[in-house]
Amino acid sequence: xxxxxxxxxSMFIQEGEDVSMNCTSSSIxxxxxxxxxxxxxxxxxxxxxxxxxxxxxxxxxxxxxxxTRKDSFLNIxxxxxxxxxxxxxxxxxxxxxxxxxxxxxLIVHP
Amino acid sequence: SQTIHQWPATLVQxxxxxxxxxxxxxxxxxxxLYWYRQAAGRGLQLLFYSVGIGQISSEVPQNLSASRPQDRxxxxxxxxxxxxxxxxxxxxxxxxxxxxxxQYFGPGTRLLVL
Numbered sequence: 001x002x003x004x005x006x007x008x009x010s011m012f013i014q015e016g017e018d019v020s021m022n023c024t025s026s027s028i029x030x031x032x033x034x035x036x037x038x039x040x041x042x043x044x045x046x047x048x049x050x051x052x053x054x055x056x057x058x059x060x061x062x063x064x065x066x067x068t069r070k071d072s073f074l075n076i077x078x079x080x081x082x083x084x085x086x087x088x089x090x091x092x093x094x095x096x097x098x099x100x101x102x103x104x105x106l107i108v109h110p
Numbered sequence: 111s112q113t114i115h116q117w118p119a120t121l122v123q124x125x126x127x128x129x130x131x132x133x134x135x136x137x138x139x140x141x142x143l144y145w146y147r148q149a150a151g152r153g154l155q156l157l158f159y160s161v162g163i164g165q166i167s168s169e170v171p172q173n174l175s176a177s178r179p180q181d182r183x184x185x186x187x188x189x190x191x192x193x194x195x196x197x198x199x200x201x202x203x204x205x206x207x208x209x210x211x212x213q214y215f216g217p218g219t220r221l222l223v224l
Contacts, residue, residue, distance in 0.1 A: 030210050031210045031211065031212065033212060033213070035215075040198075040218070040220065041217055041218060042116075042200050042202075042215035042216050042217045042218045043154075043200075043215045044215070045212070045213075045214060045215075048212050050210050086152065088154070090213070092210065092211040092212075095211075096142050096159060096161060096204070096206075096211060097156060097159065097169075098211060098213055100153075100154045102152060102153055103152050103153070105152075
């Protein structure tokens with residue numbers, strides 16, 4: 001079945017550093033989504049990408065829909081302590097059921 | 111704008127007791143609705159999804175069931191809870207954008223079965 005390989009699994013960085021995480025798959029998708037989940041809360045949609053090659057920013061966050069439609073990355077610039085959380089990628093490809101990555105746990109040291 | 115609600119936020123139940131978790135969506139019509147379970151803060155496991163009233167699809171065999179009595183209401187139930195049913199339950203909704211589904215999650219329910 002479809003799978004998303006999300007990496008890295010975890011990151012420990014200093015405040016102010018830039019962060020990069022990505023998701024890859026052997027399958028083609030129509031939509032790539034990036035979520036952030038704080039402890040004890042539901043995932044919140046950060047960025048949605050609907051077109052291959054699309055590059056979208058949301059504040060300090062930037063994400064791209066890979067041109068092959070098989071991958072996506074999320075960058076966070078100048079990290080701050082409130083960036084701490086688990087980041088999930090997800091992708092959909094013509095069905096009602098998204099495929100999710102296993103998440104990247106981000107810890108930011110002040 | 112659309113909002114999604116789940117309740118209760120936290121629940122502690124004894125083994126063998128029944129369960130009913132409720133999810134409602136406001137500000138949209140005919141949404142696709144989903145129930146997920148998340149263990150240990152990682153890995154979203156899809157339990158059920160629904161594309162319309164009374165239409166439920168189950169992704170994994172288990173001790174749980176789901177119902178959709180109204181267009182924007184999705185209920186997760188169990189007749190007898192097991193210890194292994196403990197976890198964080200998330201409801202989500204999406205709009206059918208023509209093969210470009212975008213999901214939005216509720217705040218979640220923390221269930222502890224003792």
